[in-house]
Amino acid sequence: EAGVVQSPRYKIIEKKQPVAFWCNPISGHNTLYWYLQNLGQGPELLIRYENEEAVDDSQLPKDRFSAERLKGVDSTLKIQPAELGDSAVYLCASSLGQGYTEAFFGQGTRLTVV
Amino acid sequence: DQQVKQNSPSLSVQEGRISILNCDYTNSMFDYFLWYKKYPAEGPTFLISISSIKDKNEDGRFTVFLNKSAKHLSLHIVPSQPGDSAVYFCAASPSGYSTLTFGKGTMLLVSP
Numbered sequence: 001e002a003g004v005v006q007s008p009r010y011k012i013i014e015k016k017q018p019v020a021f022w023c024n025p026i027s028g029h030n031t032l033y034w035y036l037q038n039l040g041q042g043p044e045l046l047i048r049y050e051n052e053e054a055v056d057d058s059q060l061p062k063d064r065f066s067a068e069r070l071k072g073v074d075s076t077l078k079i080q081p082a083e084l085g086d087s088a089v090y091l092c093a094s095s096l097g098q099g100y101t102e103a104f105f106g107q108g109t110r111l112t113v114v
Numbered sequence: 115d116q117q118v119k120q121n122s123p124s125l126s127v128q129e130g131r132i133s134i135l136n137c138d139y140t141n142s143m144f145d146y147f148l149w150y151k152k153y154p155a156e157g158p159t160f161l162i163s164i165s166s167i168k169d170k171n172e173d174g175r176f177t178v179f180l181n182k183s184a185k186h187l188s189l190h191i192v193p194s195q196p197g198d199s200a201v202y203f204c205a206a207s208p209s210g211y212s213t214l215t216f217g218k219g220t221m222l223l224v225s226p
Binding site (some may be wrong): 033040041042043044045056065091093095101102103104105106107108 | 119121146148150155156157158159160163203205213214215217218219220
C-alpha cells in the first residue's frame with residue numbers, strides 16, 4: 001500500500017515569491033492534515049480536513065497561506081508571498097477519519113526562503 | 115504554552131540496555147497518546163499508542179506507560195539497538211478529535 005506522497009521534496013525560493021506544496025494521502029483516508037515543523041520543534045498543525053471540509057484551520061496564517069482539498073482526496077498548500085520565516089519542513093499526514101488518531105506522515109517538503 | 119513537553123532534548127544509551135524517554139502533558143482533555151519515531155529527511159513514523167483507560171501498552175521491544183495522575187508517560191525500549199537511533203516525538207489528542215499536539219522531541223543515540 002502506498003503511503004502519503006508529497007511533492008516536491010525540496011524547494012528553494014526567493015522571499016515574496018509564491019510556492020505550492022502537493023499531497024496525496026493514503027487511499028481511503030478521509031482526514032488530511034498539514035503540519036509545519038521548524039528546526040528543533042515538533043510538528044504543529046496548520047489545517048485539518050475531514051473529506052473536503054477544513055474543520056480546523058485556526059493555526060493557518062490566512063493572510064498568506066491557503067489550502068484546498070478538492071474532491072476530498074489530494075490537497076495543495078500555498079504560500080503567497082513567502083517570507084524568510086516560512087523556511088521549515090511542511091508535512092502532510094492522513095488518517096482514516098474522525099476518531100482514528102493514528103496519522104501517517106509523508107516525507108515532507110523542506111522549504112528554504114532566501 | 116507547551117501542552118506536551120519532552121524535557122530531555124537528547125539521550126545516549128549503549129546497545130542492549132534500556133532506553134527510557136519521558137513526556138509530560140498539561141491538558142486534562144488529552145486521553146490518547148502516541149509515540150512517533152523520525153529519521154533524518156523522513157516524516158514521523160507511528161510507533162505505539164495508549165489510551166487513557168490503560169496504564170501500559172506493549173509491542174515487542176517497545177512499552178508505553180501512562181500515569182494519568184501525574185500527567186506523565188514514558189516509552190521504554192528494551193533492548194536498545196543502534197537502528198533505534200532517531201528523534202522520538204510524544205503526541206497527544208483529546209477524545210473524539212484526531213488532531214495531535216506534539217512535543218519537541220528527544221534525540222536517542224544508541225551506540226554499539
